Amino acid sequence: MISRGATWPLDFFSGVISLEDFPVLEMKNITKAFPGVVANEDVSIELRKGEVLALLGENGAGKTTLMNILFGIYHADKGEVSVNGKKTAITSPNNALKHGIGMVQQHFTLVPSFTVAENVVLGLKETGFVIKTKTVESKIKKLGDAYGLPVHPRARVWTLSVGERQRIEILKLLYTGANILILDEPTAVLTPQESEVLFKALRKLVSEGSSVIFISHKLDEVMEISDRITVLRNGKVVGTISKTETDRRGLVKLMVGRDLLVDTVKPEAQIGRPVLTVEDLSVKNDKGLLAVNNLSLEVRAGEILGIAGVAGNGQRELAESIYGLRKSLSGSVRLDGKLMRSGNVTSRIRSGLTYIPQDRKTIATCPNLSVMNNIFMKNSITRLVKSSSFNLDNKAMSARTEEMIKSFSISTPSSRTAVRYLSGGNLQKVVLARELAMNPKAIIAEHPTRGLDIGAMEFVYRSLLEQKSKGTAILLLAGELYEIFRLCDRVAVIFEGQIMGYTPPDPAFIEEIGLMMAGSMQEDSVHENQG
Ligand SMILES: Nc1ncnc2c1ncn2[C@@H]1O[C@H](COP(=O)(O)OP(=O)(O)OP(=O)(O)O)[C@@H](O)[C@H]1O
Ligand SMILES: [Mg+2]
Structure with missing residues:
Protein backbone atom coordinates (compact mmCIF):
# COMPACT_ATOMS: atom_id res chain seq x y z
CA MET A 1 0.00 0.00 0.00
CA ILE A 2 1.10 3.52 -0.60
CA SER A 3 2.16 5.50 2.43
CA ARG A 4 2.88 9.19 2.52
CA GLY A 5 6.62 9.17 2.58
CA ALA A 6 8.55 12.36 3.12
CA THR A 7 10.04 12.31 -0.39
CA TRP A 8 6.73 12.59 -2.17
CA PRO A 9 6.33 15.60 -4.38
CA LEU A 10 3.72 18.06 -3.23
CA ASP A 11 2.24 18.10 -6.70
CA PHE A 12 0.44 14.92 -5.82
CA PHE A 13 -1.75 16.74 -3.38
CA SER A 14 -2.42 19.55 -5.82
CA GLY A 15 -3.60 16.97 -8.32
CA VAL A 16 -1.00 17.64 -11.03
CA ILE A 17 0.47 14.16 -10.87
CA SER A 18 -1.80 11.16 -10.92
CA LEU A 19 -1.42 8.31 -8.50
CA GLU A 20 0.05 6.17 -11.26
CA ASP A 21 3.01 8.50 -11.61
CA PHE A 22 4.23 7.82 -8.11
CA PRO A 23 7.14 5.53 -7.74
CA VAL A 24 6.33 2.48 -5.69
CA LEU A 25 9.98 1.76 -5.95
CA GLU A 26 13.13 3.74 -6.48
CA MET A 27 16.68 2.53 -6.79
CA LYS A 28 19.06 5.47 -6.50
CA ASN A 29 22.71 5.68 -7.50
CA ILE A 30 23.32 1.95 -7.20
CA THR A 31 26.89 0.79 -7.70
CA LYS A 32 28.02 -2.81 -7.54
CA ALA A 33 31.43 -4.14 -8.48
CA PHE A 34 32.68 -7.69 -8.78
CA PRO A 35 36.34 -8.59 -9.12
CA GLY A 36 37.34 -7.26 -12.50
CA VAL A 37 34.02 -5.71 -13.47
CA VAL A 38 31.69 -2.92 -12.40
CA ALA A 39 28.31 -4.51 -13.01
CA ASN A 40 26.24 -1.47 -11.99
CA GLU A 41 27.56 2.07 -11.90
CA ASP A 42 25.48 4.83 -10.38
CA VAL A 43 22.26 3.27 -11.64
CA SER A 44 18.93 4.89 -10.81
CA ILE A 45 15.56 3.47 -11.81
CA GLU A 46 12.02 4.20 -10.83
CA LEU A 47 8.98 1.95 -10.94
CA LEU A 53 8.93 -1.22 -16.75
CA ALA A 54 11.21 -3.06 -19.15
CA LEU A 55 14.92 -3.32 -18.47
CA LEU A 56 16.84 -3.61 -21.65
CA GLY A 57 20.52 -4.04 -22.43
CA GLU A 58 23.11 -6.24 -24.02
CA ASN A 59 24.38 -9.43 -22.40
CA GLY A 60 26.37 -8.44 -19.35
CA ALA A 61 24.92 -4.92 -19.19
CA GLY A 62 24.01 -5.45 -15.54
CA LYS A 63 20.26 -6.16 -15.59
CA THR A 64 20.29 -9.31 -13.47
CA THR A 65 22.76 -7.82 -11.01
CA LEU A 66 20.53 -4.81 -10.45
CA MET A 67 17.51 -7.02 -9.86
CA ASN A 68 19.48 -9.32 -7.58
CA ILE A 69 20.25 -6.28 -5.47
CA LEU A 70 16.61 -5.32 -5.37
CA THR A 88 14.47 0.54 2.81
CA ALA A 89 17.39 -1.79 3.40
CA ILE A 90 16.69 -5.05 1.64
CA THR A 91 18.78 -7.67 3.34
CA SER A 92 17.61 -10.97 1.87
CA PRO A 93 15.02 -12.43 -0.51
CA ASN A 94 12.77 -13.17 2.44
CA ASN A 95 13.07 -9.60 3.52
CA ALA A 96 12.33 -8.43 -0.04
CA LEU A 97 9.15 -10.50 -0.01
CA LYS A 98 8.12 -8.79 3.21
CA HIS A 99 8.30 -5.51 1.33
CA GLY A 100 6.17 -6.96 -1.42
CA PRO A 112 12.11 -30.95 -9.31
CA GLY A 128 5.36 -22.44 10.58
CA PHE A 129 5.79 -26.06 11.50
CA VAL A 130 2.58 -27.47 10.19
CA ILE A 131 1.76 -26.76 6.62
CA LYS A 132 -1.89 -27.18 5.86
CA THR A 133 -1.44 -28.83 2.50
CA LYS A 134 -5.11 -28.68 1.53
CA THR A 135 -5.32 -24.94 2.20
CA VAL A 136 -2.13 -24.26 0.29
CA GLU A 137 -3.29 -26.35 -2.64
CA SER A 138 -6.64 -24.69 -2.89
CA LYS A 139 -5.10 -21.23 -2.64
CA ILE A 140 -2.69 -22.06 -5.46
CA LYS A 141 -5.51 -23.38 -7.58
CA LYS A 142 -7.58 -20.25 -6.98
CA LEU A 143 -4.68 -17.97 -7.87
CA GLY A 144 -3.95 -20.00 -10.98
CA ASP A 145 -7.54 -19.76 -12.13
CA ALA A 146 -7.81 -16.07 -11.34
CA TYR A 147 -4.76 -15.15 -13.42
CA GLY A 148 -5.16 -17.65 -16.22
CA GLU A 169 7.43 -19.43 -10.18
CA ILE A 170 4.94 -16.64 -10.80
CA LEU A 171 2.22 -18.21 -8.65
CA LYS A 172 4.77 -18.53 -5.89
CA LEU A 173 5.21 -14.76 -5.94
CA LEU A 174 1.49 -14.11 -6.03
CA TYR A 175 1.05 -16.52 -3.15
CA THR A 176 3.36 -14.42 -1.03
CA GLY A 177 1.35 -11.34 -1.91
CA ALA A 178 4.14 -9.59 -3.81
CA ASN A 179 2.98 -6.50 -5.67
CA ILE A 180 6.33 -5.58 -7.17
CA LEU A 181 7.21 -8.39 -9.52
CA ILE A 182 10.60 -8.81 -11.12
CA LEU A 183 10.69 -11.15 -14.09
CA ASP A 184 14.17 -11.83 -15.45
CA GLU A 185 13.81 -13.06 -19.03
CA PRO A 186 10.62 -14.98 -18.30
CA THR A 187 9.84 -15.51 -21.96
CA ALA A 188 13.26 -16.81 -23.01
CA VAL A 189 12.03 -20.35 -22.46
CA LEU A 190 8.41 -19.87 -23.50
CA THR A 191 6.68 -20.53 -26.78
CA PRO A 192 4.96 -17.51 -28.34
CA GLN A 193 1.60 -18.91 -27.19
CA GLU A 194 2.84 -19.33 -23.63
CA SER A 195 4.24 -15.80 -23.65
CA GLU A 196 0.80 -14.49 -24.59
CA VAL A 197 -0.69 -16.31 -21.59
CA LEU A 198 1.93 -14.73 -19.37
CA PHE A 199 1.28 -11.25 -20.78
CA LYS A 200 -2.43 -11.62 -20.11
CA ALA A 201 -1.69 -12.44 -16.49
CA LEU A 202 0.71 -9.49 -16.23
CA ARG A 203 -1.86 -7.12 -17.71
CA LYS A 204 -4.38 -8.24 -15.13
CA LEU A 205 -1.86 -7.79 -12.35
CA VAL A 206 -0.93 -4.25 -13.33
CA SER A 207 -4.59 -3.34 -13.83
CA GLU A 208 -5.04 -4.31 -10.19
CA GLY A 209 -2.23 -2.00 -9.14
CA SER A 210 0.80 -4.29 -9.10
CA SER A 211 3.99 -3.15 -10.80
CA VAL A 212 6.29 -5.26 -12.92
CA ILE A 213 9.92 -5.07 -13.94
CA PHE A 214 10.33 -7.12 -17.07
CA ILE A 215 13.62 -8.15 -18.65
CA ASP A 220 8.71 -6.97 -29.99
CA GLU A 221 7.67 -8.20 -26.59
CA VAL A 222 9.16 -5.19 -24.88
CA MET A 223 7.18 -2.95 -27.23
CA GLU A 224 4.06 -4.99 -26.57
CA ILE A 225 4.00 -5.31 -22.81
CA VAL A 238 21.69 5.34 -20.87
CA GLY A 239 18.08 6.39 -20.84
CA THR A 240 14.49 5.80 -19.84
CA ILE A 241 11.79 6.30 -22.41
CA SER A 242 8.11 5.81 -22.70
CA LYS A 243 7.16 3.10 -25.16
CA THR A 244 5.10 5.50 -27.23
CA GLU A 245 8.18 7.62 -27.88
CA THR A 246 10.30 4.90 -29.44
CA ASP A 247 10.44 1.90 -31.73
CA ARG A 248 12.59 -1.19 -32.19
CA ARG A 249 15.29 0.70 -33.99
CA GLY A 250 15.46 3.43 -31.40
CA LEU A 251 15.84 0.82 -28.70
CA VAL A 252 18.66 -0.95 -30.51
CA LYS A 253 20.49 2.33 -30.92
CA LEU A 254 20.19 3.11 -27.24
CA MET A 255 21.28 -0.37 -26.28
CA VAL A 256 24.23 -0.79 -28.59
CA GLY A 257 25.17 2.84 -29.04
CA ARG A 258 24.83 2.69 -32.82
CA ASP A 259 22.62 1.34 -35.57
CA LEU A 260 23.00 -2.38 -35.92
CA LEU A 261 23.36 -3.96 -39.30
CA VAL A 262 20.92 -6.79 -39.33
CA ASP A 263 19.72 -9.35 -41.82
CA THR A 264 22.73 -11.35 -42.82
CA VAL A 265 22.06 -12.74 -46.26
CA LYS A 266 21.45 -16.45 -46.30
CA PRO A 267 23.85 -18.06 -48.76
CA GLU A 268 22.43 -20.50 -51.29
CA ALA A 269 22.71 -24.05 -50.06
CA GLN A 270 25.42 -26.09 -51.77
CA ILE A 271 23.91 -29.39 -50.85
CA GLY A 272 26.25 -32.34 -50.63
CA ARG A 273 26.17 -35.89 -49.35
CA PRO A 274 23.88 -37.02 -46.54
CA VAL A 275 25.78 -36.45 -43.28
CA LEU A 276 23.23 -37.06 -40.57
CA THR A 277 20.75 -39.84 -41.25
CA VAL A 278 18.08 -40.79 -38.77
CA GLU A 279 15.96 -43.81 -39.55
CA ASP A 280 12.81 -45.04 -37.81
CA LEU A 281 13.97 -43.61 -34.50
CA SER A 282 11.77 -44.14 -31.44
CA VAL A 283 12.63 -42.60 -28.09
CA LYS A 284 10.93 -42.35 -24.71
CA ASN A 285 10.77 -39.21 -22.60
CA ASP A 286 11.53 -38.95 -18.85
CA LYS A 287 8.01 -40.00 -18.00
CA GLY A 288 8.46 -43.23 -19.95
CA LEU A 289 6.09 -42.18 -22.72
CA LEU A 290 6.90 -42.40 -26.40
CA ALA A 291 8.26 -38.98 -27.38
CA VAL A 292 9.84 -39.71 -30.76
CA ASN A 293 7.76 -42.06 -32.84
CA ASN A 294 9.44 -43.90 -35.68
CA LEU A 295 10.96 -40.71 -37.03
CA SER A 296 13.23 -40.49 -40.04
CA LEU A 297 15.12 -37.50 -41.39
CA GLU A 298 18.23 -36.62 -43.29
CA VAL A 299 20.48 -33.57 -43.10
CA ARG A 300 22.98 -33.15 -45.89
CA ALA A 301 26.30 -31.37 -46.04
CA GLY A 302 25.84 -27.63 -46.50
CA GLU A 303 22.23 -27.41 -45.44
CA ILE A 304 20.30 -26.30 -42.41
CA LEU A 305 17.18 -28.32 -41.70
CA GLY A 306 14.84 -26.58 -39.29
CA ILE A 307 12.43 -28.45 -37.06
CA ALA A 308 9.36 -26.40 -36.27
CA GLY A 309 6.82 -27.46 -33.70
CA VAL A 310 5.07 -26.62 -30.47
CA LEU A 318 15.04 -36.24 -30.64
CA ALA A 319 18.07 -33.99 -30.17
CA GLU A 320 19.31 -35.87 -27.12
CA SER A 321 18.93 -39.20 -28.77
CA ILE A 322 20.70 -38.17 -31.96
CA TYR A 323 23.56 -36.92 -29.80
CA GLY A 324 23.61 -40.14 -27.80
CA LEU A 325 22.59 -38.60 -24.48
CA ARG A 326 19.37 -40.56 -24.50
CA LYS A 327 19.02 -44.18 -25.51
CA SER A 328 16.65 -45.00 -28.30
CA LEU A 329 14.09 -47.80 -28.28
CA SER A 330 14.64 -48.62 -31.91
CA GLY A 331 15.90 -47.13 -35.13
CA SER A 332 19.30 -45.84 -36.14
CA VAL A 333 21.47 -42.73 -36.31
CA ARG A 334 24.25 -42.54 -38.90
CA LEU A 335 27.00 -39.99 -39.27
CA ASP A 336 28.57 -39.94 -42.70
CA GLY A 337 27.17 -43.40 -43.20
CA LYS A 338 28.66 -44.77 -40.01
CA LEU A 339 26.21 -46.35 -37.61
CA MET A 340 26.27 -44.76 -34.13
CA ARG A 341 25.64 -46.88 -31.07
CA SER A 342 22.55 -45.83 -29.12
CA GLY A 343 23.41 -43.83 -26.00
CA ASN A 344 27.08 -43.28 -26.84
CA VAL A 345 28.18 -39.66 -26.95
CA THR A 346 31.95 -40.14 -27.28
CA SER A 347 31.79 -41.90 -30.62
CA ARG A 348 29.60 -39.14 -31.96
CA ILE A 349 31.95 -36.38 -30.83
CA ARG A 350 34.82 -38.32 -32.46
CA SER A 351 32.79 -38.57 -35.64
CA GLY A 352 32.34 -34.81 -35.72
CA LEU A 353 28.91 -34.22 -34.22
CA THR A 354 28.41 -31.28 -31.87
CA TYR A 355 25.43 -30.27 -29.80
CA ILE A 356 24.20 -26.93 -28.52
CA PRO A 357 21.62 -27.99 -25.93
CA GLN A 358 18.77 -25.80 -24.76
CA ASP A 359 19.82 -26.03 -21.14
CA ARG A 360 23.10 -24.16 -20.92
CA LYS A 361 23.18 -24.15 -17.15
CA THR A 362 22.84 -27.83 -16.26
CA ILE A 363 23.77 -29.80 -19.36
CA ALA A 364 26.08 -27.61 -21.36
CA THR A 365 28.46 -26.23 -18.74
CA CYS A 366 30.10 -26.93 -15.38
CA PRO A 367 29.40 -23.85 -13.26
CA ASN A 368 32.51 -24.06 -11.08
CA LEU A 369 34.97 -24.57 -13.90
CA SER A 370 36.60 -21.66 -15.65
CA VAL A 371 35.69 -20.33 -19.07
CA MET A 372 38.82 -22.04 -20.38
CA ASN A 373 38.06 -25.41 -18.87
CA ASN A 374 34.50 -25.29 -20.09
CA ILE A 375 35.74 -24.58 -23.58
CA PHE A 376 38.27 -27.40 -23.44
CA MET A 377 36.01 -29.82 -21.63
CA LYS A 378 35.88 -32.17 -24.58
CA ASN A 379 39.54 -31.78 -25.44
CA SER A 380 40.46 -35.33 -24.52
CA ILE A 381 38.17 -36.43 -27.32
CA THR A 382 38.54 -33.64 -29.82
CA ARG A 383 42.19 -32.67 -29.33
CA LEU A 384 41.41 -29.05 -30.03
CA VAL A 385 44.85 -28.33 -28.65
CA LYS A 386 47.45 -31.05 -28.67
CA SER A 387 48.55 -32.30 -25.31
CA SER A 388 50.39 -35.32 -24.06
CA SER A 389 48.28 -37.96 -22.45
CA PHE A 390 49.28 -36.76 -18.98
CA ASN A 391 49.62 -33.03 -19.36
CA LEU A 392 47.30 -30.47 -20.81
CA ASP A 393 49.08 -27.71 -22.65
CA ASN A 394 47.87 -24.85 -20.49
CA LYS A 395 49.65 -22.20 -22.46
CA ALA A 396 48.11 -23.21 -25.75
CA MET A 397 44.68 -23.58 -24.14
CA SER A 398 44.97 -20.19 -22.57
CA ALA A 399 45.94 -18.52 -25.82
CA ARG A 400 43.16 -20.26 -27.70
CA THR A 401 40.61 -19.26 -25.07
CA GLU A 402 41.68 -15.62 -25.33
CA GLU A 403 41.10 -15.83 -29.08
CA MET A 404 37.63 -17.24 -28.57
CA ILE A 405 36.71 -14.69 -25.91
CA LYS A 406 37.58 -12.06 -28.47
CA SER A 407 35.89 -13.55 -31.50
CA PHE A 408 32.71 -14.43 -29.61
CA SER A 409 32.79 -11.16 -27.59
CA ILE A 410 32.41 -13.08 -24.35
CA SER A 411 32.28 -10.57 -21.54
CA THR A 412 34.25 -12.08 -18.66
CA PRO A 413 36.89 -10.69 -16.31
CA SER A 414 39.29 -13.40 -17.51
CA SER A 415 39.60 -16.84 -19.06
CA ARG A 416 40.08 -18.24 -15.55
CA THR A 417 36.77 -16.93 -14.19
CA ALA A 418 34.32 -19.66 -13.20
CA VAL A 419 31.40 -19.61 -15.62
CA ARG A 420 28.86 -19.36 -12.85
CA TYR A 421 29.80 -15.70 -12.61
CA LEU A 422 28.98 -15.03 -16.25
CA SER A 423 25.75 -13.40 -17.35
CA GLY A 424 23.22 -15.70 -19.01
CA GLY A 425 24.01 -14.62 -22.53
CA ASN A 426 27.74 -14.87 -22.03
CA LEU A 427 27.40 -18.39 -20.73
CA GLN A 428 25.56 -19.26 -23.93
CA LYS A 429 28.46 -17.79 -25.92
CA VAL A 430 30.92 -20.07 -24.10
CA VAL A 431 28.88 -23.09 -25.20
CA LEU A 432 28.77 -21.83 -28.77
CA ALA A 433 32.50 -21.15 -28.82
CA ARG A 434 33.24 -24.68 -27.65
CA GLU A 435 30.87 -26.45 -30.01
CA LEU A 436 31.68 -24.44 -33.12
CA ALA A 437 35.44 -24.60 -32.56
CA MET A 438 35.42 -28.34 -33.08
CA ASN A 439 34.99 -27.93 -36.82
CA PRO A 440 31.96 -30.14 -36.75
CA LYS A 441 30.64 -32.21 -39.62
CA ALA A 442 27.18 -31.91 -38.16
CA ILE A 443 25.61 -29.68 -35.52
CA ILE A 444 22.44 -30.14 -33.54
CA ALA A 445 21.44 -26.69 -32.37
CA GLU A 446 18.60 -26.42 -29.91
CA HIS A 447 17.43 -22.83 -29.35
CA PRO A 448 20.97 -21.55 -29.98
CA THR A 449 20.08 -17.88 -29.53
CA ARG A 450 18.06 -18.21 -26.36
CA GLY A 451 18.91 -15.37 -23.99
CA LEU A 452 21.24 -13.60 -26.40
CA ASP A 453 21.03 -9.90 -27.09
CA ILE A 454 20.37 -8.94 -30.66
CA GLY A 455 23.98 -8.28 -31.55
CA ALA A 456 24.99 -11.69 -30.22
CA MET A 457 22.03 -13.25 -31.99
CA GLU A 458 23.18 -11.88 -35.32
CA PHE A 459 26.62 -13.23 -34.51
CA VAL A 460 25.22 -16.73 -33.98
CA TYR A 461 23.24 -16.51 -37.20
CA ARG A 462 26.40 -15.55 -39.06
CA SER A 463 28.36 -18.35 -37.39
CA LEU A 464 25.81 -21.00 -38.28
CA LEU A 465 25.54 -19.76 -41.86
CA GLU A 466 29.32 -19.77 -42.11
CA GLN A 467 29.42 -23.35 -40.87
CA LYS A 468 26.83 -24.25 -43.45
CA SER A 469 28.89 -22.65 -46.21
CA LYS A 470 31.81 -24.79 -45.08
CA GLY A 471 29.68 -27.85 -45.72
CA THR A 472 28.50 -28.64 -42.20
CA ALA A 473 25.10 -30.29 -41.86
CA ILE A 474 22.95 -28.46 -39.31
CA LEU A 475 19.79 -29.56 -37.58
CA LEU A 476 18.13 -26.55 -35.98
CA LEU A 477 15.43 -26.91 -33.38
CA ALA A 478 14.08 -23.46 -32.70
CA GLY A 479 11.01 -22.07 -31.03
CA GLU A 480 10.50 -19.14 -33.31
CA LEU A 481 9.53 -19.53 -36.93
CA TYR A 482 11.25 -16.25 -37.65
CA GLU A 483 14.57 -17.86 -36.78
CA ILE A 484 13.82 -20.94 -38.83
CA PHE A 485 12.95 -18.89 -41.89
CA ARG A 486 16.05 -16.75 -41.46
CA LEU A 487 18.44 -19.67 -41.35
CA CYS A 488 17.04 -22.85 -42.80
CA ASP A 489 16.95 -24.36 -46.24
CA ARG A 490 14.09 -26.71 -45.44
CA VAL A 491 11.54 -26.80 -42.68
CA ALA A 492 10.24 -30.02 -41.15
CA VAL A 493 7.26 -29.86 -38.82
CA ILE A 494 7.15 -32.14 -35.82
CA PHE A 495 4.02 -33.21 -33.94
CA PRO A 507 6.44 -17.12 -44.55
CA ALA A 508 4.03 -17.97 -47.37
CA PHE A 509 3.77 -21.41 -45.80
CA ILE A 510 2.93 -20.26 -42.29
CA GLU A 511 -0.62 -21.53 -42.48
CA GLU A 512 0.45 -24.93 -43.71
CA ILE A 513 3.11 -25.11 -40.99
CA GLY A 514 0.55 -24.10 -38.39
CA LEU A 515 -1.79 -26.87 -39.47
CA MET A 516 0.97 -29.45 -39.30
CA MET A 517 2.07 -28.15 -35.91
CA ALA A 518 -1.46 -28.84 -34.74
CA GLY A 519 -1.29 -32.39 -35.98
CA SER A 520 -2.51 -32.60 -39.55
CA MET A 521 -0.32 -34.65 -41.81
CA GLN A 522 0.76 -32.97 -45.04
CA GLU A 523 -1.39 -34.31 -47.84
CA ASP A 524 0.40 -33.51 -51.06
CA SER A 525 4.01 -34.22 -51.75
CA VAL A 526 4.70 -30.96 -53.54
CA HIS A 527 7.28 -29.90 -50.99
CA GLU A 528 9.11 -33.13 -51.10
CA ASN A 529 11.34 -34.24 -48.29
CA GLN A 530 14.26 -33.77 -50.61
CA GLY A 531 13.55 -30.01 -50.91
N1 LIG B 1 28.54 -13.07 -8.75
C1 LIG B 1 29.29 -12.49 -9.69
N2 LIG B 1 30.64 -12.50 -9.62
C2 LIG B 1 31.40 -11.90 -10.54
N3 LIG B 1 30.90 -11.26 -11.62
C3 LIG B 1 29.57 -11.21 -11.76
C4 LIG B 1 28.69 -11.84 -10.82
N4 LIG B 1 27.42 -11.63 -11.23
C5 LIG B 1 27.50 -10.93 -12.38
N5 LIG B 1 28.78 -10.67 -12.69
C6 LIG B 1 29.26 -9.88 -13.86
O1 LIG B 1 28.55 -8.67 -13.89
C7 LIG B 1 28.25 -8.26 -15.22
C8 LIG B 1 26.77 -8.04 -15.37
O2 LIG B 1 26.12 -9.30 -15.34
P1 LIG B 1 24.55 -9.47 -15.36
O3 LIG B 1 24.27 -10.89 -15.09
O4 LIG B 1 23.95 -8.46 -14.46
O5 LIG B 1 24.21 -9.10 -16.88
P2 LIG B 1 22.81 -9.13 -17.66
O6 LIG B 1 22.56 -7.74 -18.13
O7 LIG B 1 21.78 -9.76 -16.81
O8 LIG B 1 23.17 -10.02 -18.94
P3 LIG B 1 22.32 -11.19 -19.71
O9 LIG B 1 21.46 -10.47 -20.69
O10 LIG B 1 23.37 -11.95 -20.43
O11 LIG B 1 21.60 -11.99 -18.70
C9 LIG B 1 28.80 -9.37 -16.12
O12 LIG B 1 30.06 -8.94 -16.59
C10 LIG B 1 28.96 -10.55 -15.18
O13 LIG B 1 30.01 -11.39 -15.60
MG1 LIG C 1 20.72 -11.53 -16.95
Missing part, protein backbone atom coordinates in the same frame (compact mmCIF):
# COMPACT_ATOMS: atom_id res chain seq x y z
CA ARG A 48 5.48 3.40 -10.87
CA LYS A 49 2.30 1.92 -9.56
CA GLY A 50 0.46 -0.18 -12.13
CA GLU A 51 3.13 -0.14 -14.80
CA VAL A 52 5.39 -2.56 -16.61
CA PHE A 71 15.63 -8.85 -4.35
CA GLY A 72 18.27 -8.97 -1.61
CA ILE A 73 20.49 -11.60 -3.22
CA TYR A 74 23.36 -9.12 -3.55
CA HIS A 75 24.13 -6.03 -1.56
CA ALA A 76 25.00 -2.83 -3.37
CA ASP A 77 28.34 -1.17 -2.68
CA LYS A 78 26.64 2.20 -2.88
CA GLY A 79 23.17 3.61 -3.37
CA GLU A 80 19.76 3.21 -1.82
CA VAL A 81 16.37 1.64 -2.38
CA SER A 82 13.04 3.20 -1.47
CA VAL A 83 9.76 1.32 -1.37
CA ASN A 84 6.63 3.47 -1.35
CA GLY A 85 8.73 6.53 -0.72
CA LYS A 86 10.49 5.07 2.30
CA LYS A 87 14.17 4.28 2.34
CA ILE A 101 9.06 -7.51 -3.83
CA GLY A 102 9.21 -10.88 -5.58
CA MET A 103 11.48 -12.16 -8.33
CA VAL A 104 11.37 -14.91 -10.91
CA GLN A 105 15.03 -15.50 -11.60
CA GLN A 106 16.68 -15.94 -14.95
CA HIS A 107 17.29 -19.60 -14.20
CA PHE A 108 14.64 -21.61 -12.44
CA THR A 109 14.91 -22.31 -8.76
CA LEU A 110 12.27 -25.01 -8.24
CA VAL A 111 13.00 -28.38 -6.64
CA SER A 113 11.19 -33.79 -6.94
CA PHE A 114 8.77 -31.65 -4.92
CA THR A 115 5.15 -30.99 -5.81
CA VAL A 116 3.93 -27.63 -7.03
CA ALA A 117 2.43 -26.84 -3.62
CA GLU A 118 5.60 -27.86 -1.78
CA ASN A 119 7.64 -25.62 -4.04
CA VAL A 120 5.32 -22.69 -3.50
CA VAL A 121 5.61 -22.79 0.28
CA LEU A 122 9.28 -23.77 0.31
CA GLY A 123 11.29 -21.19 2.19
CA LEU A 124 8.29 -19.19 3.35
CA LYS A 125 8.79 -18.54 7.01
CA GLU A 126 5.15 -17.77 7.74
CA THR A 127 4.14 -21.35 7.14
CA LEU A 149 -2.13 -19.66 -15.08
CA PRO A 150 -3.61 -23.07 -14.34
CA VAL A 151 -1.41 -25.68 -12.66
CA HIS A 152 -2.05 -28.87 -10.78
CA PRO A 153 -0.90 -28.23 -7.18
CA ARG A 154 -0.05 -31.87 -6.58
CA ALA A 155 1.97 -32.48 -9.72
CA ARG A 156 5.67 -33.13 -9.22
CA VAL A 157 7.69 -30.37 -10.82
CA TRP A 158 9.93 -32.71 -12.82
CA THR A 159 6.92 -33.94 -14.77
CA LEU A 160 6.01 -30.44 -15.93
CA SER A 161 6.95 -28.51 -19.04
CA VAL A 162 9.11 -25.39 -18.90
CA GLY A 163 6.05 -23.23 -19.45
CA GLU A 164 4.28 -24.82 -16.51
CA ARG A 165 7.34 -24.39 -14.29
CA GLN A 166 7.40 -20.74 -15.18
CA ARG A 167 3.78 -20.45 -14.07
CA ILE A 168 4.65 -21.94 -10.70
CA SER A 216 13.75 -9.47 -22.18
CA HIS A 217 15.93 -9.42 -25.27
CA LYS A 218 12.90 -9.72 -27.51
CA LEU A 219 12.17 -6.20 -28.63
CA SER A 226 5.91 -2.40 -21.28
CA ASP A 227 4.87 1.16 -20.49
CA ARG A 228 8.36 2.54 -20.05
CA ILE A 229 11.78 1.20 -20.88
CA THR A 230 15.06 1.76 -19.07
CA VAL A 231 18.14 0.89 -21.09
CA LEU A 232 21.44 -0.17 -19.53
CA ARG A 233 24.77 -0.19 -21.28
CA ASN A 234 28.00 -1.36 -19.63
CA GLY A 235 26.45 -1.13 -16.20
CA LYS A 236 25.08 2.40 -16.62
CA VAL A 237 21.64 3.75 -17.43
CA ALA A 311 7.44 -27.22 -27.55
CA GLY A 312 7.09 -30.64 -25.98
CA ASN A 313 6.45 -32.57 -29.17
CA GLY A 314 9.61 -34.63 -28.95
CA GLN A 315 12.16 -32.02 -30.05
CA ARG A 316 14.31 -32.36 -26.97
CA GLU A 317 14.24 -36.16 -26.92
CA GLU A 496 3.89 -35.87 -31.24
CA GLY A 497 7.27 -37.19 -32.23
CA GLN A 498 6.52 -37.53 -35.92
CA ILE A 499 7.43 -35.42 -38.92
CA MET A 500 4.15 -34.22 -40.39
CA GLY A 501 5.66 -32.75 -43.54
CA TYR A 502 8.15 -30.34 -45.10
CA THR A 503 7.93 -26.82 -46.51
CA PRO A 504 10.36 -24.30 -47.92
CA PRO A 505 11.54 -21.69 -45.37
CA ASP A 506 9.08 -19.09 -46.49
